[in-house]
Amino acid sequence: METDDQDGVVLVSPSNFSMVEDGIYRSGFPQLENFGFLKTLNLRSIIYLCPEPYPEENLKFLEANNIKLFQFGIKGKTDPPTPMPKDTVLDALKVLVDVRNHPILIHCKRGKHRTGCLVGCLRKVQSWCLSSVLEEYQKNAGLKWRQMDLKFIETFDIVRLRQCLFSIMYRYHGYGFKRKRLMYEEEDVQKPKPQAAKV
Amino acid sequence: METDDQDGVVLVSPSNFSMVEDGIYRSGFPQLENFGFLKTLNLRSIIYLCPEPYPEENLKFLEANNIKLFQFGIKGKTDPPTPMPKDTVLDALKVLVDVRNHPILIHCKRGKHRTGCLVGCLRKVQSWCLSSVLEEYQKNAGLKWRQMDLKFIETFDIVRLRQCLFSIMYRYHGYGFKRKRLMYEEEDVQKPKPQAAKV
Numbered sequence A, B: 001m002e003t004d005d006q007d008g009v010v011l012v013s014p015s016n017f018s019m020v021e022d023g024i025y026r027s028g029f030p031q032l033e034n035f036g037f038l039k040t041l042n043l044r045s046i047i048y049l050c051p052e053p054y055p056e057e058n059l060k061f062l063e064a065n066n067i068k069l070f071q072f073g074i075k076g077k078t079d080p081p082t083p084m085p086k087d088t089v090l091d092a093l094k095v096l097v098d099v100r101n102h103p104i105l106i107h108c109k110r111g112k113h114r115t116g117c118l119v120g121c122l123r124k125v126q127s128w129c130l131s132s133v134l135e136e137y138q139k140n141a142g143l144k145w146r147q148m149d150l151k152f153i154e155t156f157d158i159v160r161l162r163q164c165l166f167s168i169m170y171r172y173h174g175y176g177f178k179r180k181r182l183m184y185e186e187e188d189v190q191k192p193k194p195q196a197a198k199v
Helices: A032-039 A056-064 A086-096 A114-125 A130-144 A147-155 A159-165 A177-186 B032-039 B056-064 B086-097 B114-125 B130-144 B147-155 B159-165 B177-186
Strands: A018-021 A024-027 A045-048 A068-071 A104-107 B018-021 B024-027 B045-048 B068-071 B104-107
Touching: A018 A114, A018 B018, A024 A114, A032 A056, A045 A086, A056 A068, A086 A104, A086 A114, A086 A159, A104 A114, A114 A130, A114 A147, A130 A147, A130 B130, B018 B114, B024 B114, B032 B056, B045 B086, B056 B068, B086 B104, B086 B114, B086 B159, B104 B114, B114 B130, B114 B147, B130 B147
Parallel strands: A024 A104, A045 A068, A045 A104, B024 B104, B045 B068, B045 B104
Antiparallel strands: A018 A024, B018 B024
16 A cells, blocks of 8 residues: 555556546556555446456455456457457447446556547447547547547447437436436336346 | 537537546636537536636626636746746635535636646645656646646645645545535535635
8 A cells, every 4th residue: 555755545546547427437457556546436346348357356356345347358459450349339338327337447458449439439428529529539548549449439329329228227418417326226216127228 | 509410419528628526527718619518517616727817708608507717817838937826726726625616617728737737736635646646637738748737736735725624625535525525515514614714
């Protein structure tokens, strides 16, 4: 545990960490030194976008803190380059927008391409205009941004997701997020069963 | 108002927009085209960090949406370069951490240097380690990052602020933000008077 000179513990964020949304965070791969920071997020779930097995020490952290792992194995840089798999991203997006999984952290290896594409698709669901979506992608990818990812985000079809989510999950309009979540948790509405999420 | 092909309105975020924290946002200068987006944030206040008068159309937007403006006139790029004024940043920080002003948007002109320094100081209050703070600053400043700003953030003394805030305002430990705010709003605790905030 790292400390400073004045009052003890300091928090080491994972590389490339940002808050996406109320209850949604993104980053590069969390290391042991980041676990103290992650604890402060009170995570309920993690979306992990790499095909490699999750490291043992990270699994232990998840178990100790009752955090659910959703793994979607998407390959990193390939030769020749291949675009992101649409169906896998759609599946990850369904997990992401389900407030029952929040607070949630999305991460891949560096938090740039795979994470950036998923967040980009979320922004489209949120009705962000394309230039805002791409600016956010590029800010997080830095000099490593990829034209192929921008094209993926631009052409990703969110209509099916919207239809599927319309009555059963969090459908985002602007940032009225907390109110919707509270409604979901507190009101006596008919709660959907997971299989209802199928398109 | 911009629209897309499918279902009407699309939201145009201000340049360099990010969510800092539950109830805290940052960006470059909001333009007319961003007002629809800003409405979705349900802002209660704006911290504006430039000395120039606020534009008339922005003032009208604030008035129509009952948003309070806190202006702290900090000069942009100067020749020769001058460091950020510590006392002004401290005053802005006091406004920023007061949850009665949330949701709040911080902006200057491009959301890079003045905004970046203020957010950097907030992160120190939140016990982030210095390398995490500087990574976030640099991500938002891009190629325009300034060594002088990094030094300002590193040497900014948050002890006085912490002491001042200890019993009267939001003192951040990790992300347990919402709970504290709800307590403040909902529980029958003795609410501090503004003058108690003096150091």
